[in-house]
Amino acid sequence: MMFDFVPGLRLSRGFYEQAAGPALAGVPHAAALLGEGSEVLSFDTAASAGPRCGVRLLVLTAPGQAGPVRALLRRTLPPRHAGRPVTFGAGGVEVSETRAWLEARLGFDPLEPAGVLDWLATPWQRLAGTCGGEVFHDDAGLLERARQALRRYPPDVERYVLAAQWRRLAAGYGHAARCAEVGDELGAATLTAGLARDLMRLALLTRRRWPPYDRWLSGAFARLPGSAETADALAAALAAADPSLRQAHLQRAWRRVTALRERSPAAPPPSTTAAAGTGTATAAGRSSPQREAEGLAETLTTAITDPRVRALPPGGSVDQLTGSAEVLTDPARCRALTRAALGL
Secondary structure (H helix, E strand, O other): OOOOOOOHHHHHHHHHHHHHHHHOOOOOOEEEEOOOOOOOOOOOOOOOOOOOOOOOEEEEEOOOOHHHHHHHHHHHOOOEEOOEEOOEOOOOEEEEEHHHHHHHHHOOOOOOOOOHHHHHOOOHHHHHHHHOOEEEEEOOOHHHHHHHHOOOOOHHHHHHHHHHHHHHHHHHOOHHHHHHHOOOHHHHHHHHHHHHHHHHHHHHHHOOOOOOOHHHHHHHHHOOOOOHHHHHHHHHHHHOOOHHHHHHHHHHHHHHHHHHHHHOOOOOOHHHHHHHHHHHHHHHHOOOHHHHHHHHHHHHHHOOOOHHHHOOOOOOOHHHHOOOHHHHOOHHHHHHHHHHHHOO
8 A cells, every 4th residue: 555654753743743732732741752662752754654554642741631631532533643543652642640651651650760780671762762752742740851851870780781781891891702713703793793882882871872772773873963984884894704803893993982981071070081091091901802802891890989889790782681572672571670680
């Protein structure tokens, strides 16, 4: 079936302005396109949004008002908009109380002070989908308050997560070369792909962008200013059949990502850098990327001042602890795993 593709954000905005907004006139609410789905982060295409896909809209209400607002919209909204069906529930018009929606999505209420567990147990994709998208209306300002609170980690949690990512890279860097040494090219290619994934995630975190899940990771990385050369080096490393050439391209990408730390807003304050800088500078001067990564992780860890964060084992956030979709899509499981792994 042929249809005119309209990006989901534009479709949702038009639906709110032309249909849902007028229907909700005088009713306190927030309206947005947030959550899961390629359209939230503007990665949707004609292939991902077929003509049977419904119009999406999230409507958030005051406590006790979700039921009446849902009933009002069911009575007043048209059955179709711009050729798309108007349905209710996930994948269509979703109505919920503001705090209930946030807690169900994240596992905690970001309108209240968040603890270390709250931050580390929340998957990056969930943070990306809550801070991304677009808010069309927000009477009470609660939704924008929540989104602002979620835009970046607290400084010490940020340093802890970045240190964990550098340790992952230090641990994995030499494995691809070892596979190539014994003629295991499939193993070398697989491990190189894992390193590319971790480097892209690190670059996004360093620039304070929440990494989305793998389907959109390279697309999000490509949107970073100045990422083109790093992306070219990673692509060349993945395509290279010669092991030495693969390592050369990987090192080129590695150096580009390493250089981001100096411009990172998460870099340790000058006094801390001076105190811990000797070890880092020495590590940076060595030829081994593993030692350099270990030195950067140590510098970030030394800069942590919160005793609760400093006492954590070097595991990282839930995305660094597991890749299981069954865990990462369930806030309760995310919290249980993170609590158990980090002793929180």
